[in-house]
Amino acid sequence: xxxxxxxxxxxxxxxxxxxxxxxxxxxxxxxxxxxxxxxxxxxxxxxxxxxxxxxxxxxxxxxxxxxxxxxxxxxxxxxxxxxxxxxxxxxxxxxxxxxxxxxxxxxxxxxxxxxxxxxxxxxxxxxxxxxxxxxxxxxxxxxxxxxxxxxxxxxxxxxxxxxxxxxxxxxxxxxxxxxxxxxxxxxxxxxxxxxxxxxxxxxxxxxxxxxxxxxxxxxxxxxxxxx
Numbered sequence: 502x503x504x505x506x507x508x509x510x511x512x513x514x515x516x517x518x519x520x521x522x523x524x525x526x527x528x529x530x531x532x533x534x535x536x537x538x539x540x541x542x543x544x545x546x547x548x549x550x551x552x553x554x555x556x557x558x559x560x561x562x563x564x565x566x567x568x569x570x571x572x573x574x575x576x577x578x579x580x581x582x583x584x585x586x587x588x589x590x591x592x593x594x595x596x597x598x599x600x601x602x603x604x605x606x607x608x609x610x611x612x613x614x615x616x617x618x619x620x621x622x623x624x625x626x627x628x629x630x631x632x633x634x635x636x637x638x639x640x641x642x643x644x645x646x647x648x649x650x651x652x653x654x655x656x657x658x659x660x661x662x663x664x665x666x667x668x669x670x671x672x673x674x675x676x677x678x679x680x681x682x683x684x685x686x687x688x689x690x691x692x693x694x695x696x697x698x699x700x701x702x703x704x705x706x707x708x709x710x711x712x713x714x715x716x717x718x719x720x721x722x723x724x725x726x727x728x
Contacts, residue, residue, distance in 0.1 A: 503528055506598040508600040512555050519601070538569065548650060548688045647690060648719075708720075
């Protein structure tokens with residue numbers, strides 16, 4: 502009998518590859534995606550992608566999206582309690598495993614595992630230890646298509662916003678930048694690939710900034726609908 506899991510979803514390329522690996526592994530049954538969102542902005546914090554686009558991704562993948570809304574300036578305690586509430590619901594449905602797309606940051610994994618343990622859950626990390634080069638190549642070889650939605654302006658220029666995550670981008674950036682953006686150098690939005698039943702028609706729009714200009718983001722828009 503396969504183990505039921507929920508995949509932590511940022512809407513980016515690494516999340517897509519983690520989901521891909523779980524779908525192809527017959528030991529697991531993916532029952533949905535989970536994202537923390539902002540009550541006030543209606544966006545995914547840090548990535549600043551509108552939750553409507555996450556829902557479009559979930560629809561295209563054919564899985565339910567469980568949103569965990571967070572109030573403004575939510576403390577760690579509030580964040581953790583909100584997650585535990587959702588996890589409690591999962592546990593009643595026989596789900597006690599959350600899948601994360603982390604690659605190598607030990608402190609983040611340690612925090613996740615400690616929090617999961619407190620909530621009576623456990624974590625699974627299908628991309629852990631695979632190496633940035635391997636993960637990057639897998640994303641491209643498998644045919645995933647993504648746009649850059651956020652850049653840390655201290656290491657990347659605004660010009661990359663809305664650009665495709667492709668070999669041109671990867672060969673153009675500094676060797677000091679992790680090619681998966683694991684240190685937060687950039688974030689992406691996946692709109693097509695093997696796990697998608699249909700692509701999400703999206704393009705980059707206006708650019709806006711957060712954190713006093715430290716991070717720049719592109720507003721996603723529909724290619725045909727103008728959303």
